[in-house]
Amino acid sequence: xxxISNFENxxxxxxxxxxxxxxxxxxLAKLGAIVTVNDGKPFDENPSAQALLEEGIKxxxxxxxxxxxxxxxxxxxKNPGIPYxxxxxxxxxxxxxxxxxxxxxxxxxxxxxxxGITGSNGKTTTTTMIAEVFNHSGKSGLLAGNIGFPAxxxxxxxxxxxxxxxELSSFQLMGIxxxxxxxxxITNLEPSHLDxxxxxxxxxxxxxxxxxxxxxxxxxxLNFNQGIARRLAEKTAATVVPFSTIEAVDGAYLEEGxxxxxxxxxxSADEVGVPGEHNVENAxxxxxxxxxxxxxxxxxxxxxxxxxxxxxxxxxxxxVDGITFFNDSKSTxxxxxxxxxxxxxxxxxxxxxGGLDRGNSxxxxxxxxxxxxxxxxxGETADKLADTAKSIAIPVEYAKDVADATRKAFELAExxxxxxxxxxxxxxxxxxxxxxxxxEFLATVASxxxxxxx
Numbered sequence: 181x182x183x184i185s186n187f188e189n190x191x192x193x194x195x196x197x198x199x200x201x202x203x204x205x206x207x208l209a210k211l212g213a214i215v216t217v218n219d220g221k222p223f224d225e226n227p228s229a230q231a232l233l234e235e236g237i238k239x240x241x242x243x244x245x246x247x248x249x250x251x252x253x254x255x256x257x258k259n260p261g262i263p264y265x266x267x268x269x270x271x272x273x274x275x276x277x278x279x280x281x282x283x284x285x286x287x288x289x290x291x292x293x294x295x296g297i298t299g300s301n302g303k304t305t306t307t308t309m310i311a312e313v314f315n316h317s318g319k320s321g322l323l324a325g326n327i328g329f330p331a332x333x334x335x336x337x338x339x340x341x342x343x344x345x346x347e348l349s350s351f352q353l354m355g356i357x358x359x360x361x362x363x364x365x366i367t368n369l370e371p372s373h374l375d376x377x378x379x380x381x382x383x384x385x386x387x388x389x390x391x392x393x394x395x396x397x398x399x400x401x402l403n404f405n406q407g408i409a410r411r412l413a414e415k416t417a418a419t420v421v422p423f424s425t426i427e428a429v430d431g432a433y434l435e436e437g438x439x440x441x442x443x444x445x446x447x448s449a450d451e452v453g454v455p456g457e458h459n460v461e462n463a464x465x466x467x468x469x470x471x472x473x474x475x476x477x478x479x480x481x482x483x484x485x486x487x488x489x490x491x492x493x494x495x496x497x498x499x500v501d502g503i504t505f506f507n508d509s510k511s512t513x514x515x516x517x518x519x520x521x522x523x524x525x526x527x528x529x530x531x532x533x534g535g536l537d538r539g540n541s542x543x544x545x546x547x548x549x550x551x552x553x554x555x556x557x558x559g560e561t562a563d564k565l566a567d568t569a570k571s572i573a574i575p576v577e578y579a580k581d582v583a584d585a586t587r588k589a590f591e592l593a594e595x596x597x598x599x600x601x602x603x604x605x606x607x608x609x610x611x612x613x614x615x616x617x618x619x620e621f622l623a624t625v626a627s628x629x630x631x632x633x634x
Contacts, residue, residue: 181289181336188212191252193277195244195268196259197221197228203330204257204282205237207289210336216251218244218268244268253277257285260326260351263376281355283348286331288358292322292338295469296359298348298387299367299403301516302462305454306367307347308490309466309483314343317470317479321345326352343473350377350386360393363472364418365401365465369408370515384408394418401468403461404429421472423464425457432464432471439464441471446480453487454494456523492618494520500628502595505586507625508602509618514540517604518548526551528597532585534559535605535617542568545604549574554592556585560609581610582617586624 190213194205197219208215216238223229223241233239240248249271256272256279264270264279272279287294297307307327314321324334325346338344346361369384377383391400395417402409404422413420423432432441439446439460452463463484470480489495490510497505511517517533530553537560545568549555555569558579566576577592579585582601589599601621603614611617 181338182291184211184289186211186288187255189214190254191216192255192257193218193248193251193253193272194257196262197226198259198261199228199328200282200330200332201257201259202228202232203333204285205232206235207282207285207332207336208257209235209237211289216240216248216253218248220244246271249275249277255280257282258355260349260355264354278357279355280357281352282330282332283325283346283352284356284359286324286335286344286346287356287360290335290338290344291340292335292342292344294344294346294361295321295363295365295473296325296346296348296361296390297365297367297465298350298353298390299365300370301519302367302458302465303347303365304510305459305490305493306365306462306465307345309462309487310365310469311345312487313466313470313475313480313483314345314473316483317475319343319473319475323347348390350383353389354386356389356392358393359390361390361398363399363401363469364390364394365469366390366403366409366412367462367465368403368406384412388412388415391416391418399472401431401465401472403465404431405461421468423461423468425460425464432468434460434464439467441467444477446477447484451481451485453485454489454496454523456494456519458519458522459494492614494523495618497622497625498629500590500625503590503593504598505621505625506598506600506602507618507621508600509607509614509621511602511604512606512614514542514545514604517602518545520600520602521548524598524600527553530554530556530589530593530597530599532556532558532579532582532589532599532601532621533604534562534565535603535607536609537561537564538606542604546572553597554589556589558582558585558610559603559605561605565604582620583624586621587628590628 192213194217218240229239311321320342324331324344326349327347398418400418404424421431422429425434492510495507508520534557554575556577557565607614607617
């Protein structure tokens, strides 16, 4: 990393810990900043704060005292999940203190070029695909960002011959200023996180920040299946590289079941190792990045054909007695579940769905549920989903939790069927997060395998 002097003896407030906050605090301290960390969790329940204190970093825990901002801070680095309506953030804005997220820090000190991936759906899968293609080809692709590896942590050991493959959320991209990837990918844009952003236009604007600093020497990879991406393509200084499953474009595209890049055949679509039309889109975005990065067609094909998916995102969990299980716990909205369903034959599919009730109906799922073998519902939205299924004569079973649903699905399934956990809802009514929900599915399938000794 570059040892820049921008923060030497400058007072910086890190608001909100979690792993990215810890990484930001440590990086700032390494760069000579005078760091204060403020986190809402009490100190005695806060091992992260305790560790930072032992390293000589000032910590203020248990509340967010506004008077803390009366100190002369040069910068606030906030956790991406903290909204701009937060009182501490608003006071910082009143005092004209710059407010960043930690990916801005990472960009400032990175010696490695950055491939930044954002979008409403598919970004984790696409980020993982790209990193695996890089690493399989002999180039070093380091996963970073919103994928569980804080950019400010990964960047410390990243060198010039590495590439940071960085997943970026709209929340993170609201807190950047000079951040500039060499290649940016926007997988798709759908209404999402509107409780945070307010409007779809504001959400799109946050995502579009990714290309603010890019020049014609940089590349922005856009999904030309979407009219909004075509319109945005006219508003960037970067070189636009489109991908599409609908028509041949001057980039990556699907034509007659085959994937191409600028007229060059790469592989057949049915060779991509994960099911679903959306994964063809993810593969095309990956192909575009790989070709722009000088990676061979052979390495691309080998990686994408053996790609096994991402944990909790259409993850193939294997089979028991001829029944296959897929864990798609990360599908926390209707669109993600629609995309998941596109990869299966509904007549041989049992869907497990339900979770936190956000007040929406599930009418738009109806076309995607047609001919489903059975739907097993759970959580706050169980009744709503059951009513939706019954309206098109799909059999419904209720379950008390994911483990119960998984066992019921196995009992109902026949050889050749698939059981898909794709909840179309957030998990917080029953589980701490979608990972915990997915892990319960994985554990239940593992116990079924044990019971049946396959």
